[in-house]
Amino acid sequence: MADLKLKGVTIVETFAEAFPMVGTRIIITAPSQEWALIAARTMTGFATSVIACGAEAGIERTLSPDETMDGRPGVAVLLFTMDSDKLQRQLRNRVGQCVLTSPGSACFAGLEGEKKLKLGASLRFFGDGWQMSKLVGGRRFWRIPVMDGEFLCEATTGLTKKAVGGGNLLVLGKTHAAVLAASERAVKAIAEIEGVITPFPGGIVRSGSKVGSKYKGQIASTNDAYCPTLKAAVKTDLPFDVEAVMEIVIDGLTKESIARAMHAGIHAIAEGGAKQGITHITAGNYGGNLGPHHFHLKEIVA
Amino acid sequence: MSALAFELKGKPDQRLDLSQLIPERLKDLKAKDIERLAIGSTRVPLTVGDVFKVKGNEASDLRFVGTDGRCDKIGAGLKDGTIIVDGDVGAYLGAGMKRGRIEVKGNAGVLAAASMAGGSIAVSGNVDERAGGILVGETMGMKGGVLTIGGDAGPMVGERMRRGLVIVEGNAGDYAGGRMIAGTILFKRKVGRGAGYGLRRGSLIFVEEPNELLPTFGDCGVMEFDYLQLLEHWLRETGKRISLGDRARRLMGDMSVLGKGEMLILA
Numbered sequence: 001m002a003d004l005k006l007k008g009v010t011i012v013e014t015f016a017e018a019f020p021m022v023g024t025r026i027i028i029t030a031p032s033q034e035w036a037l038i039a040a041r042t043m044t045g046f047a048t049s050v051i052a053c054g055a056e057a058g059i060e061r062t063l064s065p066d067e068t069m070d071g072r073p074g075v076a077v078l079l080f081t082m083d084s085d086k087l088q089r090q091l092r093n094r095v096g097q098c099v100l101t102s103p104g105s106a107c108f109a110g111l112e113g114e115k116k117l118k119l120g121a122s123l124r125f126f127g128d129g130w131q132m133s134k135l136v137g138g139r140r141f142w143r144i145p146v147m148d149g150e151f152l153c154e155a156t157t158g159l160t161k162k163a164v165g166g167g168n169l170l171v172l173g174k175t176h177a178a179v180l181a182a183s184e185r186a187v188k189a190i191a192e193i194e195g196v197i198t199p200f201p202g203g204i205v206r207s208g209s210k211v212g213s214k215y216k217g218q219i220a221s222t223n224d225a226y227c228p229t230l231k232a233a234v235k236t237d238l239p240f241d242v243e244a245v246m247e248i249v250i251d252g253l254t255k256e257s258i259a260r261a262m263h264a265g266i267h268a269i270a271e272g273g274a275k276q277g278i279t280h281i282t283a284g285n286y287g288g289n290l291g292p293h294h295f296h297l298k299e300i301v302a
Numbered sequence: 303m304s305a306l307a308f309e310l311k312g313k314p315d316q317r318l319d320l321s322q323l324i325p326e327r328l329k330d331l332k333a334k335d336i337e338r339l340a341i342g343s344t345r346v347p348l349t350v351g352d353v354f355k356v357k358g359n360e361a362s363d364l365r366f367v368g369t370d371g372r373c374d375k376i377g378a379g380l381k382d383g384t385i386i387v388d389g390d391v392g393a394y395l396g397a398g399m400k401r402g403r404i405e406v407k408g409n410a411g412v413l414a415a416a417s418m419a420g421g422s423i424a425v426s427g428n429v430d431e432r433a434g435g436i437l438v439g440e441t442m443g444m445k446g447g448v449l450t451i452g453g454d455a456g457p458m459v460g461e462r463m464r465r466g467l468v469i470v471e472g473n474a475g476d477y478a479g480g481r482m483i484a485g486t487i488l489f490k491r492k493v494g495r496g497a498g499y500g501l502r503r504g505s506l507i508f509v510e511e512p513n514e515l516l517p518t519f520g521d522c523g524v525m526e527f528d529y530l531q532l533l534e535h536w537l538r539e540t541g542k543r544i545s546l547g548d549r550a551r552r553l554m555g556d557m558s559v560l561g562k563g564e565m566l567i568l569a
Contacts, residue, residue, distance in 0.1 A: 029528075070528050070535055134505070135466075141529070152528040
């Protein structure tokens, strides 16, 4: 196999297999950048994987006061699920429990979108009849009285059905520290890309999964082919000198944004070259029959 | 293509009903046909050609030049396009308009923007009573859009208004925002007596504290409103120089009716 090399790191000739998702973006603002981040982190907590969290969510980027509708510091948050109804439910619950509750927060639409999701239009009922609706520049906002004043929340936000979930990179290396450092670099580089998030802790997954299990009822289980401790016992995909593997999972509003993020990620991982202990960059797929989006590393890296 | 312009030849001896002179009506007419349109309001017949010099051909971009306070219903029922008036206008400016833009470099008569549903009207001078108010036969006043009054507003601005934004740069007369159902009026200077009389919902924002407040409004004290920052930000984006800040004293009322409206007096 004529694998491509990037600064001595082997780019395995394979592809990341990704799935269609529905996604939305909202803008959270607050009296300070710190409080906008607190609200955003709370809202996107426990949202690493749709397998058990109901949604995948993350912070896309921070926004300066001149980028937000109310002139306060803000944060753009992306939220993804597998269908529109689930997205609506997750959005209502997460904004209702985590943003509405956060001191001084306000919440705005971040996406035009082909369809609309209710935002303030459902949270307004918290106002118990004292809520006020305001149209500003053709957009509807709800002012909901709360104990620190008012929660200002746009009525709706856009939804896109063109979102893509599960873009991924697998980083293989000779030491745990090297793989972690390279993955951190990749997450940082991907954070600069518009329209994507890396929903796992710090953007990195250490427990990649395969579909199914030997146990009944367990829908996903450890990706044994990439577990370094099992090299001798299973049909491993790891070279003998690989000590650790980490995965970066990327969700994006479009497939183009995923491709840009993977490109930035690969180059960041390979930045230090092979001498820093990274041996391979590969990607996870299910043979290509499950997900319609295939991101071939060879094309991505170019 | 140049703007279709109507230049008043001289002072008309009767009030003019100019509601036909909107892009929708003019777009397929030839200059000759436009000049034959009847615009009189008495038994003495009067056509466009009798009182206006008509120039240009772009019907979506209308100009009125040298008009006076007898030129009624300019832009009434407007659905699209732009109308720029260099002069004063009479009653019913942009009444019931749905979309489009009207700009008046002069004063406007009674019921400007009455029951308008959308679009924008900017009058650089004063407007007479019931601007943004309610047309005869209608159940609601202004239902959407933005009305900007550069000068003073007469009594009952925004009467029975349902939606939309009115900005009064100068002083406003008595009963401003009277019987309002909802919507927003921003007063940059003084208002007369009885502001917010019968206010059900809606917001009256005062840059200067009114001289007298109706006793049927309840004081909630001063607090922060992110809504004011949102409004300020949007107004600035649309080119209006304004500073609202984020603190205001809130009064709720009118408690003699529904009482879910508010006065926000900037603090």
